[in-house]
Amino acid sequence: MENVDYIIIGDGYAGLFFAHQLIKNNKSFVVYSEGKKSASQVSAGIINPVVLKKFTTFWKAQEQIDFLISSLKEIEAYTGENYFIEEPIHRIFHDENEQKLWLKKSQNDELINFLDKKFTHLNTVKNDFDSGKVNQSARLNVSGFFMGLFAFLESKKQLIKDKFDYSKINTTNSTYKNFKFKNILFCEGMGVKNNPYFSDIPVIPNKGHHIKVKLSEPLSENITIKKKHFLFPTNGGLYFYGGTYDREQLHSHIDDSAVEQLVKGLSEFYPYDFEVNEVNFGFRPTVKDRRPIIGRHPEHENLYVFNGLGARGILNGCYFSKSLYDFIEENIPLHEEVSLDRFKEK
Template sequence: MQQFDYIIVGQGIAGSLLAYQLIKADKQVLILNDETLPTSSAVAGGIFNPITGKNLDKTWLADTLFPFFKAFSLSLEKETHTSFYHETNLFRPYANEQQRKHFLKLTDEYDLDRYIRLVKPEAYSEIENPLGGLYTSSAGWVDVPVMLEALKQFFLQKATYQPEKFDYQALEISKNSVAYKGFKAAKIVFCEGYYASQNPYFKWLPFNPAKGETLIATIDNYSIKEIVNQGSWIIPLGDQQFRFGSTYIWNQLDWQTTDESKEAISSKIDKFLKLPYQIIDQQAGIRPTTKDRRPFLGNHPAYANVYVFNGLGTKGVSLAPYFAQEMLFFLEKQKDLMPESNIQRFYSLYSL
């Protein structure tokens, strides 16, 4: 029986970055990943943004997360000889005079100078911009499929990756170890994204999954390098291709694209994009969001060597590196997890 320190189930954003950090800490890791399942990571827009929402809310832990996330991403790019981190920043044109006044009031009230500056009208000719808008720095997007493929190749080179549909019935849990088929490990960590809803050990956690759809389009003569966001957003992908998004659907959790979402996104894009475009693809995924919008980290209430790292939701690309390190410290150094992320906050929901 092969011996490991950790078995990681799932090679999405959470599983990949936790496995990577464990391997860099000289731990013997086995990653089991079901390659037959569709995943939200494979179609994620990958936007990161320190200031979000209609009230210009600073992203939770932004001042800590974003410097760590940038340094980690650039280091990983260098090690894997890939390019997936794109700090293109973000422009929000005012939708109307009411929103302009609201945003200006918020920028006066809150200390946002580190991230936001005002943009004059008509700064961009390709979009409707009669009132100007807000420019947010430290924003951008991660090409998640490129990052995950680079990490998969890293894992294959280390002989730590195996395509495998996990069979929960085959997991044997003892006091000091777990066994799965021909493998044995001190600990197992489930990083299954949306599919945690089918995991008998963690399906009691209060996930609030949301389906999202995006469009891939071509636009001729569009030169804006920033992400533009006004109800829907445009991400420049390169080669005259762009991603439009996104929808949030809670009552139809499947992986099928719909005409309704295509129309919903297009109608919002049409309000501010002046140039014609052609839609060439449409994608759907299910985000592993949580009811309190905080991640799920920690160990099972009844099995001390069974863990979860999940619930990163819409901010997964910026949350994952930092919280993978927090999970590493928790697993290896017995460092306490912050209460906002520790699943102990939901232990009362668990019953044998």
């Protein structure tokens, strides 16, 4: 029987950022990975402090950005790579009213550090009303991040490529197969619906598609462009464009309507030919109040959940991994806005 401080189930942003907290604090652990591409692994990797529909920000945006940058530097120390890509978002304006709204909002205390007051005219794409730059926005090298962390965990024999079997947990003795554990953390995204301990948490699947395209005229700037969706350069001379949001079509195959929506959206501002080389989709675990769900099982004191990261998986996963670690190890209460306990009465 091998003793471990933690068993982590799930290999998306929640699981890996929590694993980083354990690495920092010299805790022993294993991560169970089914080897399927999670929603995290097909995500755009956008790091963005601004809601670009309404030009607003969100709860703890600055703290989350700062914490992510310092965490990625810590991760670089043991993987040897920095996965932070400094390619800011440029939001194409639809009309003059959006320009005026952007300038008005840029005076707000909570947005002054994020909305650049100087507009930019972009080459290659249609932007008759110019674009606004989001300061402190960037991207995560998603494929690099997962490859690098998986390789590191494998080298330490901390990655177990196997489907987790709930029936093998012995909650009385705190054992699972050949492990004796102090804590188990479930970070399964929509997979939580099959989890007998936390299947009732109110996560709602939100299906997102993106396409990878070959542009006949490459973009002249290394930036992320946003109109309806995000466009940015990726590996192999291709560009990522996406992603969609769909709470209705939840079957496990590609929706042609989503692909059409993306092709149409890109055609609206990219005036040259392009070809679609690849289509991907995933199911984001979202929550009505747009807050993660973090907490301890009401009966089994060493079973925990970390879920509901939604469309901001990178920022939420990174920032709240420390809140969860401090809750388990230091008994520091979770913020009521993210705590599992907020659903108790409901």
